[in-house]
Amino acid sequence: MPVIVCDESRRILWYNDLFSNIMTEEAFGTSFDRMSTAALEDFCSSLGKEIYYDNQYYMVHGVRSVQCESSLYTLYFFNITEMRLLSQEYKLSRPSVLLIAADNYEEVLHDARESQKSELVGMVDRIMEDFISQTNGVINKLTADKFVAIIEERHLEKIIENRFDILDKVRAAGKEANFPITLSIGVGQGASSLRESEDFARQALDMALGRGGDQVAVKTTSGYNFYGGVSKGVEKHTKVKTRIVATALTELIHTSSNVVLMGHRFGDLDCIGAAVGMAQTIRNMGKHAVIAVNYEKNLAKTLIDRMRDTWNADYFVSPEEAMGAINENTLLIILDTHNPDFVESPDVYKACRTVVVIDHHRKMVNYIDNAVIFYHEPYSSSASEMVAELMPYLCDVKPGRPESEALMAGIMLDTRNFTLRAGVRTFEAAAYLRKNGADTISVKQLFATSIDAYQRKAQIVASATVQHRCAIASCDFISDDIKIVTSQAADELLGLQDVDASFVLCPLGSQINISARSYGAVNVQVIMEMLNGGGHQTMAATQLKDTDLEGAKTQLLSAIREYYKNIGRK
Template sequence: MKKRRIWATSPVYYLMAGFMLIMACLSFKQNKILFAVEFTVSVLAVAAVVVTDLHYRVHVYTAIRAARRVLSAEDQRDFDQFALPVAVLGNLGDIVWTNARFRDLFSEDEDSRGDNIAAYIYPKTLRQILSESGTAVSYGDKEFTAYGLRTGSGSVVYFVDDTYYKQIHREYREKRTVIALISFDNREELTRDSSGGEDSRITSEVEAVLRSWATDTMGGFLRRLTNGRYMLITDDLHIEEAKTKRFAVLDRVRAIKGENNLSATVSIGIGRGADTATQSEWHARQALDMALGRGGDQVAVHLRDGTYEFFGGLSKGVEKRDKVRTRVIAATLSDHIKSSDRVFIMGHTNSDLDSVGAAVGMWAAVTRGLECRASIVIDRNRSLATSLLNTFEHQPEYENMFITPQEALDQCTQRSLLIVVDTHSTSFVESPDVLRAIPRVVVIDHHRMMVTHIQNAIIFYHEPYASSASEMVGELVQYINGSALNKREATALLAGIMLDTKNFVLKTGVRTFEASAYLKRRGADTVEVKKMFANSLDTYKERSQLVAGAEVYKNCAIACSNWEFPNVRIAAAQAADELLSIQNVRASFVIFRTGNEISISARSLGDVNVQILLEEFGGGGHLNMAGAQIKNSTTSDVRKALIRVLDSKLAQASKREN
């Protein structure tokens, strides 16, 4: 092995230090003070360079002597021909000896002594190699698995060249078959009032875009399953490439417009990481259901660990007018209610007017419409609908209407039925214990689909296009028993609709007004609803302070409250609504503290999808109304995180618009 000079410090530094010393001597006659300063600095520089280099040499040569004690001269000759690359290191990771195979692969047959092993294993560290049982590293175009062993005076690292096998594994993973299912979301809405020729034009244009994307971009092929449904077969590599482009096919489809100037949209479900094609197709079905449940116009990717990735979902959903499904759901739900010994109805935690109103409507349909026993499970201490709850107090006909979660646990049986309204997430129900205790569950909800949705529901009535859960229940009651509601119960349902639509301003469709008209016929009192929205003077003042302290960032109003006060949730929600009335504000966010959590209440006019934004914080909701709770944080940190999310997501949205 050719011996190489070991330098701790580059020779350039020796030259620079010497040059400083010469310059100091030249200034001796002109300025003695300057000479003293320069001479002192130059001497210190020379001393520092020399001491550093000597110290390093002592360390290196000590390590070399230690290596000689570990490996005798004869051992070194024998080990030098070992088939695997081997390096003996000092305590600081400096190479003190290598065998021939190491020099062939890593240093082109040059002496590597004096180098640090970090140069050959970056970005991994020596500590990782010594603590793990095999660490993947790469150097140049080679890939290795590195193993390390500590010795009394240093460590030994050897490498297994497995480039070939890792390339095979990568090719296997990239060429694995992936199945995607595609749904033309709004074909019916685009062509409802148009001619047959318009239907053919739009369908053919959408299909042409999908076929071009499948063959030219995804390296696969497309097959039509039914009208508006397609199957794409491709591989994992092309899915990964499509992810980097944020599935630009969504934008290409959205550029196709009908006579009514509505844009075409598609939803895509992808089953990735499956072991077989059958499993991939099943995962693709689940992913497509998730994408459609979140409002469509997006891609949902089902990953190997059961989680999802989402792309798109920036456009508004289109209302579905078909009431056939509602009638079928009502008939099926009636059968399940009649076969149950007891029905429990439960909303979400921190229940609001929509949650309680929908629960009251279902209670009336079960007890008065089907003459079965029913109770509403609610924690009154955390409810935000106290004004509505008070209207049912001290009324003989509503005795035992509301019960606590503990009472529900004591009364439920295996033949009981639980109806969950205004949420579909296991994380947000009023009582997770009640949800686990009752095996038969029905879900009625309008929020966009979340990954944590209830899995074992016998009926999952999910309409992301509906304005509120109260609207959905109002429709169901008409098919269960149209005369089941009285004036007080109809007023409760109308209050829920007016809360979620902001007095019929946001998220309203034809079915919203039809349901409201039915409730009005049943005696719903708009004056009583107005009284339910009345606030105390203190809550009004707190709301005004939140609005006054708001700032506007990228057309989004952000307000923060560092103090906690009674009815903070109500004041924050109302402040978020009020901030939308400010000119050029497209979305509003109110950050406030509740106990040990930081909460965000978000609203939008529909241009910004606040659900996608708050999913970054583990929250969810609707396109124009969402919320989130963050533990172990501060309002300042949450505000900074929100700013980062706005920068990222709004930039993606602006690219799509352009």
């Protein structure tokens, strides 16, 4: 085998004939730096060290010896080029499974003529075939709107490098044909077998659909990566899923001993409104139900106070009181969040064996995975809308005015008075609540603020600057209603000219809170996810630790620039 001897100064003192085949030039007296700049001690470990020289890979093992108070290093070279190339080929040829679904295919084609349907189906099929033809992979059509493809890692890397431009092609083609067709793709990458890759792909597709569609979720052994998600999801017209969920939920309620309802920390009108509607429905079904809420850390105190004055019994209990009512047959219903880290009380969540989740936010990687029913509709405007749709299927008793107004307040909050994410089903839910006594004037009074709060909001708005078509404001004061004020300020900033999104930063304890809003042109959820937050396409938030306002603003601007870069916009 090729062998050389070097001194401490890395000078080659001796080499054998086989080494001459590696370094064809005279090597005696030259520096080993020509081959590698790694420390000579690194080669003397039991593992040795790999180097690349003259288009060849070598594993080099060294032995250190001491003579006359100086060190000599004997290095042995093993040519591993063939093994390395085989290893690279193995990695590049590993198969990855792609599960592809056309978003809301039936909804998009609902009113189309047969000729238009055939044209759209053919268009999608051609784009799929062209997409796979650029690889050596295979694709198979499972149903009218679902495909499965298998491609090698080498081609998947190029597709990822191009950020799955097939999403843009399908979106553009659909727009040209006047059909808002988009794709959701789940990719299983880096799995140990085809079966595991398919499992990864299924989980990834569920994640992509749960985040609103028109995007790709790539699942690897280390987690998820997301691409796309720039368009608004198409609302589903059918309520089949709602009826199925209602049937299963009815069975769970009847077989439980009691029900505890809980939302997210710092509950708002949507969270509390949905809980109020569900609690009254469950009591109408003959089961005891309470709402676990931290009153002191809540953004819907006006609604809670109104309901306490209206109801004879106190439906609201503290998380500690709720813990005392939990037994092995207690049903826990979590509303307006699906992240275990965001729930009002982690202790209540952990104490309940049977859990139901009802939420409309785009799916996050860290979601509640032990729910018996996971009712998740990212196309819904609010959790209150979802509850309003469930109520007629759960109980024959119609909702009264108090709970109808609570649900209406939740819908109005998350749709900003029916201007955002308000689809046909949103207005149907609002009409149902109005029919059952909800008075919009009475609901509007739940949004009233004091003159001091209004002045604080104006102060925040006045501090705003516009960068990258984003209004960014901050506040350096603390108040009891700071979360409400910053949310209202973020909404207000969207009214400025040449603004696609708004962000309001404020200190809260040892953290910096960021409230983000948009009208849909910018996906603020993606931006907040870059900062370990989340939410919806038009409404999101995050909390940054170990930083100040300036540091948080720097991180925010970096995330905004990264978002624009990813969608190809400057």
